[in-house]
Amino acid sequence: MADIISNTDLRVGTCIDVDGTLYVVTAFQPAKFGKWSWVTKTKLRDINTGFIVEKVFKPGDKIVRAILEGRQAQYMYKDDGGFHFLDQETFEDVLLSSDLVGEASDFLIENMMVEILMYGDKYVSINLPSYVELKVVDAPPGIKGDTASGGSKPATLETGIVVQVPLFVNIGEIIRVDTRTREYLERA
Structure with missing residues (x-):
């Protein structure tokens, strides 16, 4: 479910667990701190609320990277409740909020295949095809x-x-x- 990474392993899109809350790295900037050490300044998006927080990670910090499970799903339609996908494994209707889908909604067309990322039984985000x-x-x-x-x-x-x-x-x-x-x- 998770493994420990260092501050130099952080990249945009990495999902991390900070004190029991899941965040996705939306921006990072390595910065020299002191004579020898590098810190990583990050912007993190809270998976649950969508709020952006800034956090600095030092070289000794133990960062828990959340291992996400990907499931293939077919985009069906959008309504007032959100975006509806058909899980290709269970054939269940998966409803994702507009906040969770985010800017990916600009590319969604009916019957498009996407990958829905999950952490445990919680939907986290979606991955689109490269084009x-x-x-x-x-x-x-x-x-x-x-x-x-x-x-x-x-x-x-x-x-x-x-x-x-x-x-x-x-x-x-x-x-x-x-x-x-x-x-x-x-x-x-």
Whole structure:
């Protein structure tokens, strides 16, 4: 369920247990402290409340990394209660809150497969595929002479997210978007 790591092992996305509360590292910054030691300044998001706290870890600190179990799930739909997924193991409806899904909601389309992360029997977060294919629903028109090496323009995708795309991309096209950087990759 958990193992001990040092302050230098902390990375964005690492889930840790601090005094019985689960946090996800959202930012970290190594900083020199004194003559020889390095501390790690972190921003942690409380899994339960969503609040962000700042904490500094010293070299001697024993940090408990929470081992998360991943389960495959299919995104079904969103309603007032949250986001509904179908667990591919148990075929049960899994309801996740908007706070838990977070910015991943910008990429969710019906029937998409995701990984739901759990700590014990508690849902913690979701992992998206590295890229998704989304349809362009609004973009300024391309102008004759636009090239692949030219500039970029904003395009609204079917989920409502706006990304910068090359000038040659038009309404109705399917494009690939990196879910980590939120950037255009290529036409699908």
